[in-house]
Amino acid sequence: MALAKKGSRRIVVDGVEYRWRVSRKHWCCSYDGVTLGYRVEDASSPGTTLVVETGRPAVFEPSLAPGELVLPREVAAGIRAALSDGWTPRSDGSPFKLHLSAV
Template sequence: MAIPKKGSRLISVDDITYRWRIRPKPTYSQGLAETALTYAVELEQDPGSVLVVTTDFPRPDNWIVSSGRAVRPTEVADTIRAALRQGWRPDRPSPVMQMSATASRRLASAETSGA
């Protein structure tokens, strides 16, 4: 599965360039604010595995609640670093890796606190 270039953004994390993208329209359950916003990440050059990240907030364009917000590039970068520490190998063909943005924040705070 490759991420389409149209509508995607590039981000450099530790001198490696990745492509990330949020789907242009919400799924039905995202539109109803039943499921959270998700985005996908892969290497820009020679992608292998895709990382799918589930945030802990609804899409800003959902149809029900107004509490959604945008994904910031710093959040994407932090999640990429956490996924790499968890064993994500973006250069190797493998199944999609699922990750929660909440879990990536927990990993980051545990590392900074020395746990």
């Protein structure tokens, strides 16, 4: 399922433009809803969505916007890790899941 343009953020990693968005959906994060996650897709030719579980607790406070919970440098690092693990963002297929450990 493609990301909606509204609410997603643009990021360029190694010359390629992606869109990303923090997700509270259960298929993105742990089923108990306590792990923070985000989704990423290629901006020009969306294919397989990258689903990243950060391993960090999700703290959704009204004073914090979702974009403030995950930093762009974290997203860039997640994209690079997924690409090295075999994520092909322009190919069709099931979401590519990446689990990062909490730091």
